[in-house]
Amino acid sequence: MPLKLLTAEPGDIPRIVQLEDEAFADSPLTPILFPGGKSQDSQDTYVENLLQQWQDNSASRTIKVIDTDLDGEIIAFARWYIFIGDDVRFIKTDPNERHNMPGSNEAACNEFFGGLLKIRARILGRNPHCFLSTLCTDPQHQRRGAGTMLIQWGCDIAQKHGVPSFLEASPAGLPVYQKSGFEEVDRFVFNLEKYGGEGSRVNVQMIKYPETASKIVQNDEKLQA
Numbered sequence: 602m603p604l605k606l607l608t609a610e611p612g613d614i615p616r617i618v619q620l621e622d623e624a625f626a627d628s629p630l631t632p633i634l635f636p637g638g639k640s641q642d643s644q645d646t647y648v649e650n651l652l653q654q655w656q657d658n659s660a661s662r663t664i665k666v667i668d669t670d671l672d673g674e675i676i677a678f679a680r681w682y683i684f685i686g687d688d689v690r691f692i693k694t695d696p697n698e699r700h701n702m703p704g705s706n707e708a709a710c711n712e713f714f715g716g717l718l719k720i721r722a723r724i725l726g727r728n729p730h731c732f733l734s735t736l737c738t739d740p741q742h743q744r745r746g747a748g749t750m751l752i753q754w755g756c757d758i759a760q761k762h763g764v765p766s767f768l769e770a771s772p773a774g775l776p777v778y779q780k781s782g783f784e785e786v787d788r789f790v791f792n793l794e795k796y797g798g799e800g801s802r803v804n805v806q807m808i809k810y811p812e813t814a815s816k817i818v819q820n821d822e823k824l825q826a
């Protein structure tokens with residue numbers, strides 16, 4: 602069952618939204634952030650928001666992995682932000698931005714997403730970087746390498762431009778990111794009990810710096826010339 606990485610298209614958005622729901626169905630965060638469940642209304646709003654972003658935000662890239670033996674079914678996707686050149690203007694730095702989706706707990710979303718953004722802004726500021734904001738693999742197709750392919754895609758761009766790659770790892774993503782060469786730089790602890798859940802949820806801020814090997818080779822070549 603061969604996997605193939607492609608750029609996603611606007612027509613893929615409904616499947617991508619469905620896939621995100623499936624991938625996060627077991628997360629203890631889901632009932633806290635979206636206690637109203639994933640109603641048709643919230644799905645439609647999310648699809649609209651993503652379509653809008655597709656048009657307005659040139660830093661945003663959505664890529665997908667399909668299984669060519671399953672009639673091209675999308676089995677995984679990632680959303681990367683390539684904050685390079687003029688597109689650094691799309692870097693968000695305001696942790697007080699409001700998050701209000703149908704079915705969501707606005708206070709919990711503001712605290713969770715605002716808390717992540719506060720740390721992100723402190724670490725990266727407005728410096729060029731590539732940011733992996735979402736990564737999901739259909740639970741039926743996990744552990745086949747799709748996630749790693751999607752991580753590598755953005756890291757290759759970062760490497761080419763000599764900028765770091767950044768992400769905020771869920772517990773499920775942590776080992777995959779470590780294997781891909783990311784290192785922990787901070788942690789955000791979100792208290793689930795405050796919103797009626799159990800325990801806390803830890804998201805780990807991770808960075809992968811571009812390798813300098815190519816520069817060293819270039820310098821060696823200069824020395825030898």
Ligand SMILES: CC(C)(COP(=O)(O)OP(=O)(O)OC[C@H]1O[C@@H](n2cnc3c(N)ncnc32)[C@H](O)[C@@H]1OP(=O)(O)O)[C@@H](O)C(=O)NCCC(=O)NCCS
Pocket residue numbers: 624625677735736737738739742743744745746747748749750769770771772773774776777780
């Ligand atoms: C995190 C997530 C995206 C990983 O996706 P994935 O497609 O399963 O990732 P990979 O297949 O590349 O790697 C997963 C594991 O499978 C292993 N693997 C990769 N290819 C494999 C293969 N052909 N055979 C067996 N195992 C394989 C990897 O080594 C990795 O092992 P590890 O978990 O012990 O580190 C997926 O678990 C997911 O969607 N989780 C829920 C949503 C989520 O938390 N997303 C991350 C947000 S930060």
